[in-house]
Amino acid sequence: xxxxxxxxxxxxxxxxxxxxxxxxxxxxxxxxxxxxxxxxxxxxxxxxxxxxxxxxxxxxxxxxxxxxxxxxxxxxxxxxxxxxxxxxxxxxxxxxxxxxxxxxxxxxxxxxxxxxxxxxxxxxxxxxxxxxxxxxxxxxxxxxxxxxxxxxxxxxxxxxxxxxxxxxxxxxxxxxxxxxxxxxxxxxxxxxxxxxxxxxxx
Amino acid sequence: xxxxxxxxxxxxxxxxxxxxxxxxxxxxxxxxxxxxxxxxxxxxxxxxxxxxxxxxxxxxxxxxxxxxxxxxxxxxxxxxxxxxxxxxxxxxxxxxxxxxxxxxxxxxxxxxxxxxxxxxxxxxxxxx
Numbered sequence: 659x660x661x662x663x664x665x666x667x668x669x670x671x672x673x674x675x676x677x678x679x680x681x682x683x684x685x686x687x688x689x690x691x692x693x694x695x696x697x698x699x700x701x702x703x704x705x706x707x708x709x710x711x712x713x714x715x716x717x718x719x720x721x722x723x724x725x726x727x728x729x730x731x732x733x734x735x736x737x738x739x740x741x742x743x744x745x746x747x748x749x750x751x752x753x754x755x756x757x758x759x760x761x762x763x764x765x766x767x768x769x770x771x772x773x774x775x776x777x778x779x780x781x782x783x784x785x786x787x788x789x790x791x792x793x794x795x796x797x798x799x800x801x802x803x804x805x806x807x808x809x810x811x812x813x814x815x816x817x818x819x820x821x822x823x824x825x826x827x828x829x830x831x832x833x834x835x836x837x838x839x840x841x842x843x844x845x846x847x848x849x850x851x852x853x854x855x856x857x858x859x860x
Numbered sequence: 861x862x863x864x865x866x867x868x869x870x871x872x873x874x875x876x877x878x879x880x881x882x883x884x885x886x887x888x889x890x891x892x893x894x895x896x897x898x899x900x901x902x903x904x905x906x907x908x909x910x911x912x913x914x915x916x917x918x919x920x921x922x923x924x925x926x927x928x929x930x931x932x933x934x935x936x937x938x939x940x941x942x943x944x945x946x947x948x949x950x951x952x953x954x955x956x957x958x959x960x961x962x963x964x965x966x967x968x969x970x971x972x973x974x975x976x977x978x979x980x981x982x983x984x985x986x987x988x
Contacts, residue, residue: 690898697891705882705890715883719890726894727901783877802877824871825879856866 678742686733697726700743703826704750710821711754713782713810721757725750740835747828747836751818758814782806782825808858812851815839819847820855 676684676695684692704725709718729736729746736745783806785799809817815837822833823844834844 691895693898694891694895697894701886701890702882705886706879709882710879719882719886723890723894723897727897730898731901782879783874784880785877798877801873805873824874852867852870853863855870856863859870860866 679738682733682736682738682742685730693730696742700746701726703743704746707747707750707821707826708754710782710809710825711751711817712757713806717757721753722750724753728753741832744832744835747822747832748838751822751836754818755814782809804859805855808855811858812854816847816851816854819844820851823848 676692678696678699681692681695685696701722704722705718708721708725709715712718712721725746728749729742732749736742781799781802783802785795785802809820812820818837819833822828822836823830828836830841830844830848833848834841837844837847839847
């Protein structure tokens with residue numbers, strides 16, 4: 659049995675050795691604390707996905723945690739046809755959609771204001787260290803702002819495809835699973851996103 | 861810049877500028893918060909019956925149940941009495957279809973009554 663392979667000598671499940679499926683079986687069997695291992699494994703990716711979409715540290719934390727809680731509640735519905743991470747990303751994408759609906763999609767003026775204390779504009783990316791050439795650092799930061807602004811202005815489907823594939827490094831197949839669309843559709847969203855970004859940035 | 865050049869430049873730029881790292885809240889605290897939220901949201905076995913232990917709720921529930929029962933009993937008895945009367949009338953109608961049960965029709969005329977009284981008068985009362 660799969661669980662036996664990951665079981666330690668005292669019969670408990672070894673989180674480090676266990677696969678996602680084994681952990682899920684243990685959680686469904688009543689061992690809720692094992693779910694913490696899944697949270698440990700995917701919290702950074704989940705947070706990055708939410709952050710790339712909403713552009714705010716605290717909102718990203720809240721939405722990604724909501725995703726984990728919702729995934730737990732519906733864990734019995736997870737059939738294992740896709741990876742747990744893909745299923746989780748889909749839940750988080752839906753959480754972010756609901757977030758935008760609730761906030762009437764105003765990320766630039768409302769939700770991103772606290773990330774950069776100097777201005778009210780979002781900077782999604784790490785920028786050059788100001789200790790180097792200050793002029794380069796300034797230009798780098800301006801460009802980072804411009805790109806961040808352009809990403810946030812993308813239509814939501816294009817933005818989601820871009821964040822999943824370009825910022826979170828998902829494959830096209832994984833991204834199509836996370837968005838619940840066909841492979842061709844995700845390619846089209848990604849292509850249009852890149853075109854829109856090119857027009858915005860140049 | 862051509863689209864191809866731009867794509868190469870942009871990918872290179874993204875490689876040098878990763879997404880900003882989250883502050884300290886990720887890690888063990890993040891996981892603990894998720895687990896706490898999950899455990900708090902789980903319905904405990906006793907929670908379904910917790911309301912019944914509240915006196916105000918129990919009283920209100922008892923009152924509502926009594927009212928519902930009372931209304932049901934009244935409706936039931938009213939229906940039954942109506943049904944009984946209708947059945948009796950139908951039965952009597954079948955036994956005497958000549959319309960004797962018709963309440964609006966006077967079955968003995970005044971002339972018949974007078975005739976009966978005269979006959980009685982002529983015959984007399986033997987005991988008198």
